[in-house]
Each structure stands twice: as C-alpha cells, then as structure tokens.
Amino acid sequence: MAAQLQTGHVDFVGAGPGDPDLLTVQALRAIEAAEVILHDRLIGPDILALAARSSTLIDVGKAGFGPSWKQSDIDALIVAQARTGARVVRLKSGDPTVFGRLDEEIEACDAAHIPWRIVPGITAASAAVAAIGQSLTRRGRNASVRFLTGHDMKGFADHDWTALARPGEVAAIYMGKKSARFVQGRLLMHGAARSTPVTLVENASRPDQRILATTLDRLSADLAAARLDGPALTFLGLAPRAAVLALPDLEHGLEPGLEQEFA
Amino acid sequence: MAAQLQTGHVDFVGAGPGDPDLLTVQALRAIEAAEVILHDRLIGPDILALAARSSTLIDVGKAGFGPSWKQSDIDALIVAQARTGARVVRLKSGDPTVFGRLDEEIEACDAAHIPWRIVPGITAASAAVAAIGQSLTRRGRNASVRFLTGHDMKGFADHDWTALARPGEVAAIYMGKKSARFVQGRLLMHGAARSTPVTLVENASRPDQRILATTLDRLSADLAAARLDGPALTFLGLAPRAAVLALPDLEHGLEPGLEQEFA
Structure with missing residues (x-):
C-alpha cells in the first residue's frame, strides 16, 4: 500500500x-x-x-x-x-x-x-515601554510612533531625520546598539535637542532586564560605559517614568540595585 | 478598632x-x-x-x-x-x-x-497584519513602520506626508475610517502612487472580522460601499497576501463568502 x-x-x-x-x-x-x-x-x-x-x-x-x-x-x-x-x-x-x-x-x-x-506576539517595544512605565503614544506629545532597525536607518533620507528630530517624537529602535553613535550624530545634525531623552531596555521582560536612561548628547558615552550585551530596545523621546525610578522593584520590572544606572 | x-x-x-x-x-x-x-x-x-x-x-x-x-x-x-x-x-x-x-x-x-x-497586549496592527498574511516590516520594502491615528494626522507637517507617500512605506492607521478621504487627498498631493495598496481590517481577530482590500485612488469609494461599522485598522502600503485571498477560510481569519470584498 x-x-x-x-x-x-x-x-x-x-x-x-x-x-x-x-x-x-x-x-x-x-x-x-x-x-x-x-x-x-x-x-x-x-x-x-x-x-x-x-x-x-x-x-x-x-x-x-x-x-x-x-x-x-x-x-x-x-x-x-x-x-x-x-x-x-x-x-x-x-x-x-x-x-x-x-x-x-x-x-x-x-x-x-x-x-x-x-x-501574533508581544513585540519588544511593547514590553520595553511597559517596563519603563510609559506609553508609545501620548496626546499632545506624539501623534505617531515608529518602529525602526538600527541598520536600516543608515539608508534614511533627510525628511526621515527631520521628522525624528522633532520635539516629542517617539521611536523604538530595534537592534540599535551598534548604530547609536551614527543615530546620535544624524539627529543632532537635524536639530534634535541635546537633552532629548533616550532609554535602552536590555532583555525586556526577562529576569536580567536592565534599563539605561540617558539623553541624546550622552548616548554614546553612557552606552559604552553600561556594557549592555543582551538584545536591547532603544527609545528615542522617552525617559522612564519617575515612579519607576523611585521604586526600583520587580513591580515595574526593575531589579533592586540598578538605581545607579539612573544616577 | x-x-x-x-x-x-x-x-x-x-x-x-x-x-x-x-x-x-x-x-x-x-x-x-x-x-x-x-x-x-x-x-x-x-x-x-x-x-x-x-x-x-x-x-x-x-x-x-x-x-x-x-x-x-x-x-x-x-x-x-x-x-x-x-x-x-x-x-x-x-x-x-x-x-x-x-x-x-x-x-x-x-x-x-x-x-x-x-x-502589554497584542495591538490591533499586529493582529490585523497577521490576518492578511503580511509583515509590518520587510527587507527591501520598508525600513520602518509607523502607527498613527486618523485624527492626529490632520496636524501632520509636509515632511510627514512626504515620508508616508514614498513607495514601499507601511503605516498602520488606528481609527482611520473617518479621515480616509482626507488622508487619500494628502497622500496623492504629496506624490503617492494611485495604485498604492490600502487594506482595512475590521474587527481584527474576532469572528466578524472583515477585510477590505483596495488602492489609494479607490479608498473613499470602496470604503463607503463596504459600510464597515466596527473598529477598523487601515494599512497603507499593504495588500493581503495572495494565499489569503485564494484560500478564504478560517485558517487565515477570513470567513467564507467574503471573496466579493476583493472582487
């Protein structure tokens, strides 16, 4: 048969x-x-x-x-x-x-x-933004949110950078660690404020999750010092909510002892 | 006490x-x-x-x-x-x-x-794109994806429209039915191709899910004819995958009898 x-x-x-x-x-x-x-x-x-x-x-x-x-x-x-x-x-x-x-x-x-x-699955941006207690969109701040990859941003046109550099803009960059210095330079060149908040969430939702809160002008230096070696999601335009920083416990996905990351 | x-x-x-x-x-x-x-x-x-x-x-x-x-x-x-x-x-x-x-x-x-x-939860864009068998991002097509609301797009600057009108761009518009005619006009004004695919997914993931596949030039007319009355997610730059259209069964989230939507 x-x-x-x-x-x-x-x-x-x-x-x-x-x-x-x-x-x-x-x-x-x-x-x-x-x-x-x-x-x-x-x-x-x-x-x-x-x-x-x-x-x-x-x-x-x-x-x-x-x-x-x-x-x-x-x-x-x-x-x-x-x-x-x-x-x-x-x-x-x-x-x-x-x-x-x-x-x-x-x-x-x-x-x-x-x-x-x-x-479908929960994408890294969604878990990472939950970990920092923020929203991807907020009335009066950003009318849209963009998901990007670090690699692909090298092919960006001027109007992309102009849009990303605008105050209040929020973007989630996947695989963005290697391109951080490049992105920093382009955004500053296109008029982004030096104080624009930038937050990296490494290993979002995992027990070894780490959060690095910095600003656009300090991004390269702080990233080099932090030595993140896991997959990380980078937010342009978002800082962790104050309550998350004030209460670094598992409730908000932060481990005790990570406060120095925000010093 | x-x-x-x-x-x-x-x-x-x-x-x-x-x-x-x-x-x-x-x-x-x-x-x-x-x-x-x-x-x-x-x-x-x-x-x-x-x-x-x-x-x-x-x-x-x-x-x-x-x-x-x-x-x-x-x-x-x-x-x-x-x-x-x-x-x-x-x-x-x-x-x-x-x-x-x-x-x-x-x-x-x-x-x-x-x-x-x-x-975190599965956002409508994620469920809707799964229903049409596509990806929000694809190498060689779109380096980024944007989530927008129909209302907020009325405050868009020219560089936003220029970026959205670019070939291969993909955007997911939440609550976009009422602003469809406005968006259509702006995108065509900024050089978007009339044949740009546009897909609406109403009631994504629910038993009464419906998919309306159209193009930018036909968007207003087809939307008016389809009489979608549930919440809908609008994709700019994405059409349902051919296999989804060819096999309209529950496997792909389509109900039998909806083929005429794609006629």
Whole structure:
C-alpha cells in the first residue's frame, strides 16, 4: 500500500520578548501541540520547556551550534518538515511580523502549497515601554510612533531625520546598539535637542532586564560605559517614568540595585 | 478598632484585539485575579467572562450606558477603587501603551501613591497584519513602520506626508475610517502612487472580522460601499497576501463568502 500523502501545517508563532507569561494563549497552545519547533537563538529555555517531550526542537538561530544558517536553508527546512505531515511551529522572538524575516518563509510555504497561520506576539517595544512605565503614544506629545532597525536607518533620507528630530517624537529602535553613535550624530545634525531623552531596555521582560536612561548628547558615552550585551530596545523621546525610578522593584520590572544606572 | 489602611493595586492590562486566545498568559491571570475590572466598551463578553464571578465589572466606555465618561472621572474611579484595597484591573483594548490614554490614569495612581503595573497586549496592527498574511516590516520594502491615528494626522507637517507617500512605506492607521478621504487627498498631493495598496481590517481577530482590500485612488469609494461599522485598522502600503485571498477560510481569519470584498 502506498503511503498516504499527508499535508503538514506551519504556525509562525510570536514568542514575545522572553517572559513565558507574555506568550499569548494561542501561542502557548501552538507550542504545546507542535511536533516540530524551529526556533530562533533568542528563545529562552523556559519557553522551549513548554513544548511536548515528544516534539523535536531545532535551533535555527544565526549564531547557533555549527555553521550559521542561511535564510534559504531555514525556508527549505520548514517546508521539508511540514511535508512529513508534521505540525510545525516556527517560533520567533517578539512578533513575527516586526523585523522577523517572515515573508521569505511564508513564500516558501506558499510555493510548496503548505497551509500556514501567523500567531501574533508581544513585540519588544511593547514590553520595553511597559517596563519603563510609559506609553508609545501620548496626546499632545506624539501623534505617531515608529518602529525602526538600527541598520536600516543608515539608508534614511533627510525628511526621515527631520521628522525624528522633532520635539516629542517617539521611536523604538530595534537592534540599535551598534548604530547609536551614527543615530546620535544624524539627529543632532537635524536639530534634535541635546537633552532629548533616550532609554535602552536590555532583555525586556526577562529576569536580567536592565534599563539605561540617558539623553541624546550622552548616548554614546553612557552606552559604552553600561556594557549592555543582551538584545536591547532603544527609545528615542522617552525617559522612564519617575515612579519607576523611585521604586526600583520587580513591580515595574526593575531589579533592586540598578538605581545607579539612573544616577 | 480602627480599620487597617489597605493599599490596592492597579494592573493596566491589554486585552488584545478581541479574540480571548490573543490575551497574554499574564493578562489572563490578572483578569482572573481581579476584584474590580474597569473596562472599555470594546472589550467583548467572552473576555469579560474570564473574570471571577465575585468580581465587579464596570464599563467606563465612552459610549456606554448613561452619560459618557470623562477621562478625569475614569482616573478618579480607578483611584477610588484601589483605595478600598482592591486588586483593580483597568482593561483596555489592544495594547494599553498604543493610543490608550494610559498616561493620565497612571499619573492619577502616582499622585495617590497607588502601585501599578502595565501588562502589554497584542495591538490591533499586529493582529490585523497577521490576518492578511503580511509583515509590518520587510527587507527591501520598508525600513520602518509607523502607527498613527486618523485624527492626529490632520496636524501632520509636509515632511510627514512626504515620508508616508514614498513607495514601499507601511503605516498602520488606528481609527482611520473617518479621515480616509482626507488622508487619500494628502497622500496623492504629496506624490503617492494611485495604485498604492490600502487594506482595512475590521474587527481584527474576532469572528466578524472583515477585510477590505483596495488602492489609494479607490479608498473613499470602496470604503463607503463596504459600510464597515466596527473598529477598523487601515494599512497603507499593504495588500493581503495572495494565499489569503485564494484560500478564504478560517485558517487565515477570513470567513467564507467574503471573496466579493476583493472582487
């Protein structure tokens, strides 16, 4: 008897910023039901521990064990696993639709006629702004908020910098540590106030979360001194709320002893 | 004996876009543990049903029963409830940090020395983009994504419109139905292509979700014809993925019979 042709299924699942309690209920169920999970390097062990014992976990992170994965290899692996008939979860940090390289993987599934679904996740900006007790938008301050990556800002046009340099503007920069000096220079050149608040949240929502509150003119120096080595979200135009600084406890996601960061 | 002074606590909780499965685990636990829940009008009965039977539910929606609530009344009620010593949840649609009027309420708590926490939620843009099978950002297409409100766009400067009109730009407009004609005019004036894709997702993630795919030049006419009466998220620069249109099933959040929306 010929084996029946089975069609698998792929869920592109947002794992959120790190705290397993910030998974959505839908994401949690998808992880629990998965037979194969292909995950980013940044997905922590406490989230992977939610998977069934019988499931297969594959780290396709760019800096994982062995030679680094090319995007095309990841695309091919998703398709190959789904073609076995498996319930595949492609688990990505944060929200898969925000700087998640999602499109290439969906297009690979479409080309192979494999059904898929996107399960949204809490993006890093959302968790980080909650940690500093602020809002991404506020009446009378900023009419819009922008999500950017540090790398992509190098291709910015003058009108982008003009808009970002405006008083009250708020932007969340993903992967912005390396480009901090460049961004600082461009914003000052385009008229941003030297005292513009800038806040970095490293490891947002995780037990090792750290918050660095600074200003545009001190950004490079303070960032170099702070030696943040985890993934960090940079806010332009937002400082931590005073109550968060005055009460550095777990309530607001700050660990005791971090007060000196704000000195 | 004098009654002991009790301090309550306020969780500002994101209820997500509507589907209870898009609550975070943290939000679900906060709702289950709440003694008092002050909620927006848009929070659906299936989410409110998760609250304990003994809890008090108060609809502070702007269009609720009786005279509409002023923001200052809501602030005062949150404080008054927390001062009874209750575990209060202030439940807001989507993510409380995105167009959620969160700051006024936090400042009222701070003034009254009431401890609080922000529990992030899935914002409408994230659920809506998942429903159309797209990403908010994509390499080679858009280096950033912007969240706006329809109202606030009336105060936009020329450089904002120039940036939004650029090919490949992606923006998510909250509460954008009424301003659609204004936005259409400004974008065309600033050089946006008439064929720029525009997609509206009404009631994202809910059973009555509808998707309207159009283009910038047809936006006003198609929107008038579609008679969307629920909350809608408008994407500038994104069309639903072909696979979503070709397979209009619940897998992709589309209900059978909606194909004519895309005709």
